[in-house]
Amino acid sequence: MITAGILGATGYAGQQLVWFLHKHPKVELKFMCSHNYAGSKFSDIYNNYSNFIQNKCISLEECECKLNQIDVLFIALPNGSSFNIVKKALLNNIKVIDLGADYRLNSAEVYKEWYGIEHNAKNLLKESVYGLPEIYREKIKTSNLIANPGCYTTASILAVYPLLKEGLIDTNSIIIDGKSGISGAGRALKTNSLFCECNESVKAYGVAEHRHTPEIEQQLSAAAKKEVILTFTPHLIPMNRGILATCYANLKTYISEEDLYNLYNSFYGNEYFIRILKNLPDTRNVRGSNLCDIAIRIDKRTNKIIVISAIDNLIKGAAGQAIQNMNIMFGIDEKEGLDLLSMQI
Structure with missing residues (x-):
């Protein structure tokens, strides 16, 4: 069983991650972290989870204390917010899938030009793999840091x-x-x-x-x-x-x-x-x-x-692709937890 945590669980992409991980047969979701809703039950924020997900959201500080409980950390935070936690996670041999833009660009200078943020983990840019499975599947298999595409x-x-x-x-x-x-x-x-x-x-x-x-x-x-x-x-x-x-x-x-x-x-x-x-x-x-x-x-x-x-911008464009990347990283069926067709009406 893969153990996972989510940083930024209450945004739209984060909520979609919770949805996928909750139903994934090979994943146990250990914690959901939220800056704005720390201490609140997830089902009080998104009522569709009432009686199914009763866990409370935790703070970033609590998340850092729980890193030793997980195999993979999903990050759905604003740009520029992931640098320190990614470093700590990788030092603890935890795989990281970042849904933000902090590791998508090869150049720290280009990142600063377009995002107006000084890159605080330049050494990790060479380690990150752009998480588009249809193009970079073989690299994703052996990577510990995935930059999930926009x-x-x-x-x-x-x-x-x-x-x-x-x-x-x-x-x-x-x-x-x-x-x-x-x-x-x-x-x-x-x-x-x-x-x-x-x-x-x-x-x-x-x-x-x-x-x-x-x-x-x-x-x-x-x-x-x-x-x-x-x-x-x-x-x-x-x-x-x-x-x-x-x-x-x-x-x-x-x-x-x-x-x-x-x-x-x-x-x-x-x-x-x-x-x-x-x-x-x-x-x-x-x-x-x-x-x-x-x-x-x-x-x-x-x-x-x-x-x-x-x-779907929240699935293939965010959380679904992140799950697809996780499946590849852990050597399980790429379709696991994602084998869904659109509901028309």
Whole structure:
């Protein structure tokens, strides 16, 4: 039995982690840590757990005292908050899966540029593995520190990666239009994510400066084996959860849509959580699942390829992918605890 703890258990991603770990047949959840709700029963914060999860949330200080009880620590804290606890966990031979951005970027300087935070664990950047299983599964197997990808980045990278790996597109032509449910803004009280601010409205934000941009560029540059600079524009959509990424690029040479589908099916054909579809992806078809749906179109008039992907931002874009990484790290079935399809209505 794998023993686990969660830091930041009462945010949306943290709550989703609790949900998965509570039902996982090979995991015992030892503690849930919360800065704002230490001492409160988890089921008093999220009433859907009444009579099922009666445990109280603990403080960070208590968490540090309980590290010797766990095999893996999940961290769902604000950026810049994980440095010290990650160091302590690794010193105690505890595997760490960080859902924040602190270990996603290879460069501490790039991290400071985009997040405005001095990186306080630079030596760990070389040890961390980017936790996108469909790309880095073999490295994840032997890693003790996983940088769980962001939601926009997961959808975008999975959509475009095969094209760059095969050198089929102009690396200077990539445009990604991302749309996210409101839960992507987190559970903290913010005027811009209030119901009246978001309902019956769609809005762009973080234009030309969203923090997921260097993360996407870093991974796509690795695929292309050259620097990739792209345009990424995110939008908020008045729904609870979901990511739809529409990715555009110029084809270098003509290739048929059929050949592109053959390429994607070859690249992802054995991936349980990726579906290559003829129909265009719809967020409701992945909501509540760890699936990523991808479809491809060619605009012959403009010689552009359009790849569209859909995920649940809180699952494949956060907690579900973290569980997938944990399963890989501990050598158990990757689907364990995640074998769920979307519920339509």
